[in-house]
Amino acid sequence: MEALHVEQRLKNLLLLVGQQGASDLHLVVGRYPTLRIDGKLHPITEEAVLTPADTKALSDALLSEDKKQELIAVGQTDFSYNFEDRVRFRTNVFFQKGYVSVTMRFIMDRLRNLEELSIPESLYGFTNYSQGLVLITGPVGHGKSTTLAAIIDYVNHNLEKHIITIEDPIEFVYNQDRCIINQREIGRDAKNFPDALRAVFREDANVVLLGELRDLETISTAMTAAETGHLIFATLHTNDSSQTIDRIIDVFPSHQQNQIRSQLASVLLGVISQRLLPKSGGGRIPAVEIMFKNHAVENLIRENKIHQLDSAIETGLKDGMMSLDRALADLVRRGLISVNDAFIYAKNRDYLQMLMSKE
Numbered sequence: 001m002e003a004l005h006v007e008q009r010l011k012n013l014l015l016l017v018g019q020q021g022a023s024d025l026h027l028v029v030g031r032y033p034t035l036r037i038d039g040k041l042h043p044i045t046e047e048a049v050l051t052p053a054d055t056k057a058l059s060d061a062l063l064s065e066d067k068k069q070e071l072i073a074v075g076q077t078d079f080s081y082n083f084e085d086r087v088r089f090r091t092n093v094f095f096q097k098g099y100v101s102v103t104m105r106f107i108m109d110r111l112r113n114l115e116e117l118s119i120p121e122s123l124y125g126f127t128n129y130s131q132g133l134v135l136i137t138g139p140v141g142h143g144k145s146t147t148l149a150a151i152i153d154y155v156n157h158n159l160e161k162h163i164i165t166i167e168d169p170i171e172f173v174y175n176q177d178r179c180i181i182n183q184r185e186i187g188r189d190a191k192n193f194p195d196a197l198r199a200v201f202r203e204d205a206n207v208v209l210l211g212e213l214r215d216l217e218t219i220s221t222a223m224t225a226a227e228t229g230h231l232i233f234a235t236l237h238t239n240d241s242s243q244t245i246d247r248i249i250d251v252f253p254s255h256q257q258n259q260i261r262s263q264l265a266s267v268l269l270g271v272i273s274q275r276l277l278p279k280s281g282g283g284r285i286p287a288v289e290i291m292f293k294n295h296a297v298e299n300l301i302r303e304n305k306i307h308q309l310d311s312a313i314e315t316g317l318k319d320g321m322m323s324l325d326r327a328l329a330d331l332v333r334r335g336l337i338s339v340n341d342a343f344i345y346a347k348n349r350d351y352l353q354m355l356m357s358k359e
Contacts, residue, residue: 006057014083016044017106023141025089027055027102038284039141039276055100059093062102067093071100080107080169080185090171107171108146111153118285119147122320123272125292126233127155130206132269133226135213137238142276143286144235145171145211151233152209155179161206166196168211179207186211193218200225210234216251223260226267240324240347241271241291242309245301265301268293273324275345277337285336287345289324292316310347323347329355 013033017025020042022035029052032043048054062081063071070077076094081104083089090105114121126134134151136144149172155161156179163179168186182203190196193210194217200208206229213219213234226232238244245264252260271291279285291297296312299305313321328342329352339356346352 006061010058010061011084013044013047014087014089014104017089017104018087023106025102025104025106027058027104028096029055029099029101038278038282052099055102059100059102062091063093071095078169078187080171088171088173090169105141111149111172111174112146113154114147114150117143117146117150119150119274119288120290120320120322122290123147123151124154125320126269127151127159127207127231129231129269131226131229131231131267133223133232133234133264133267134269135234135236135244135271137236137240137244137271137273138275139239140237142274144274147272147274147286148209148233148235149174152207155207156181162204163207163209164200164203164205165209166190166193166211167209168193171211194221197221197225200230201228205230207231208233212236213248219248219251223263223267227263238273240273240289240310241313242306244271244273245306245309261304262302265298268298268301275324277328277331277341277345280336280338285331287324287327287331287337287342288322289313289327290320290322292319292321294319325352326355328352329358332356 013025020035020037022037024036026034027050029050032045032049033047035042067077067079071093076092078092081089081091087109088107090107092103094101114123136148138144152163153174156174157177159178161179163181165183170183170185174181184190184196186192193214197218198221208230210222210232213222213236222232222234236244238247248264249257249260270293273289274286276284276286291313294316300308300312313323324347328346331337332339332342342352343349
């Protein structure tokens with residue numbers, strides 16, 4: 001009976017995520033079960049405050065035996081949870097102060113295209129290349145994976161390619177159309193990112209989705225793959241284009257950085273950086289910085305003049321580039337976000353003010 005009660009409680013909470021349009025569910029000892037809705041935390045006060053026994057029982061209902069062992073051995077574990085074969089959650093179970101906590105991120109059951117996401121459709125242009133590196137960046141929880149999934153699904157329905165995704169864990173599941181799609185999960189289908197990425201050289205892959213660029217070995221292998229006939233899409237937790245370039249270069253030892261700078265200048269196709277902001281009337285809407293590589297951008301990267309990239313993005317407006325501040329100003333002018341929220345995310349508040357004052 002107790003097990004049935006736990007299963008029913010978990011089911012009720014996960015149903016509530018969908019009913020309330022929440023992005024996340026948090027289960028923490030001493031707190032009400034809590035939803036994140038439009039970026040804000042909302043305690044479910046109709047539920048009881050969670051005890052150590054509650055979070056332990058709820059996590060046991062989620063975890064396989066292997067994942068229970070990993071939790072004990074490592075202190076945390078990541079996995080995707082399939083709820084009633086209808087919706088999926090990217091899940092992290094971890095210890096804090098000796099107690100079990102659970103965070104579950106809702107994964108949309110239907111892949112949305114860029115228009116539905118309010119993302120510029122010019123990003124589909126990256127799919128016209130046969131090789132190179134495209135980076136989707138931004139803070140955690142600001143829609144990087146969703147944007148990336150929309151681009152990959154566009155390839156799936158419009159081109160004939162072999163797509164391999166390498167993820168930890170798998171988030172969106174694609175229904176194969178014109179493409180062959182193999183989705184590999186770290187820990188289940190591959191040992192780690194570098195090994196899985198090296199394997200694509202022998203797997204006749206055209207397009208590779210790489211969940212995250214985490215370390216030197218992964219970054220180095222991704223750039224080599226982008227040089228040798230693979231179109232690589234990857235995410236990185238950086239705030240804008242210039243910080244993204246610096247982060248990649250700084251991962252390498254100083255004596256290698258000039259070589260890496262030249263290699264990155266050659267293989268990089270573009271950087272997309274996005275933020276999700278509260279939308280007037282409810283929901284959230286993205287502000288997107290877009291940097292496409294042109295001769296100016298390539299030379300700035302090669303010559304280590306990264307601080308000039310913001311200017312290159314502004315002067316590349318006619319080519320489809322967009323600075324974050326210009327994107328924010330546009331959303332304010334269209335009445336989609338508040339001025340206060342725009343200032344919170346601005347890179348240069350004075351410049352944003354100037355842009356908003358222009359008609």
